[in-house]
Amino acid sequence: xxxxxxxxxxxxxxxxxxxxxxxxxxxxxxxxxxxxxxxxxxxxxxxxxxxxxxxxxxxxxxxxxxxxxxxxxxxxxxxxxxxxxxxxxxxxxxxxxxxxxxxxxxxxxxxx
Amino acid sequence: xxxxxxxxxxxxxxxxxxxxxxxxxxxxxxxxxxxxxxxxxxxxxxxxxxxxxxxxxxxxxxxxxxxxxxxxxxxxxxxxxxxxxxxxxxxxxxxxxxxxxxxxxxxxxxxxxx
Numbered sequence: 001x002x003x004x005x006x007x008x009x010x011x012x013x014x015x016x017x018x019x020x021x022x023x024x025x026x027x028x029x030x031x032x033x034x035x036x037x038x039x040x041x042x043x044x045x046x047x048x049x050x051x052x053x054x055x056x057x058x059x060x061x062x063x064x065x066x067x068x069x070x071x072x073x074x075x076x077x078x079x080x081x082x083x084x085x086x087x088x089x090x091x092x093x094x095x096x097x098x099x100x101x102x103x104x105x106x107x108x109x110x111x112x
Numbered sequence: 113x114x115x116x117x118x119x120x121x122x123x124x125x126x127x128x129x130x131x132x133x134x135x136x137x138x139x140x141x142x143x144x145x146x147x148x149x150x151x152x153x154x155x156x157x158x159x160x161x162x163x164x165x166x167x168x169x170x171x172x173x174x175x176x177x178x179x180x181x182x183x184x185x186x187x188x189x190x191x192x193x194x195x196x197x198x199x200x201x202x203x204x205x206x207x208x209x210x211x212x213x214x215x216x217x218x219x220x221x222x223x224x225x226x
Contacts, residue, residue, distance in 0.1 A: 049214055093212070
């Protein structure tokens with residue numbers, strides 16, 4: 001039962017352009033959402049988060065948008081850089097506990 | 113990220129042996145999570161523990177796998193009688209007791225069963 005879904009396994013973007021990574025969730029009890037970045041042979045690194053009381057959170061080149069009615073969030077990276085090439089996981093947690101549910105990841109390739 | 117320590121980084125076991133994976137959470141963190149990443153797949157939740165308590169083990173295989181987080185010392189993920197299909201990267205994450213905070217991951221243990 002995949003409660004957090006990332007339907008695009010991979011994405012290629014030209015350097016300097018915008019990267020948009022999408023994530024959908026099914027559990028309406030989720031109230032905190034996170035994005036992680038993962039390089040090969042390393043652990044995931046926290047990138048940015050958003051609480052359900054907001055619809056947007058920005059940190060430098062990274063912006064996360066949350067659409068609660070659609071149960072959808074997205075991560076925008078602009079401008080994209082080759083160093084952004086990695087696998088990006090979205091995750092969610094709810095008010096029933098601290099467990100984090102992860103999507104299956106989207107592999108982003110930024111082409112120089 | 114560097115605050116969560118996992119060891120060993122690489123572990124090779126023969127079929128039928130036991131594998132013990134250790135995770136020391138970040139200082140001040142009392143929640144530990146174990147995830148498994150099989151080749152070409154995403155992160156699969158295995159178990160969520162607090163000190164001396166298993167909170168959610170719904171992702172753990174019913175046999176051969178166990179986890180603990182004692183009052184003192186690291187969290188341990190134990191896999192008995194390993195099989196080839198257990199070969200994967202095992203990641204541990206920790207978070208604080210506060211709600212709506214991020215979990216920090218370790219570098220993972222790559223288990224290879226030969």
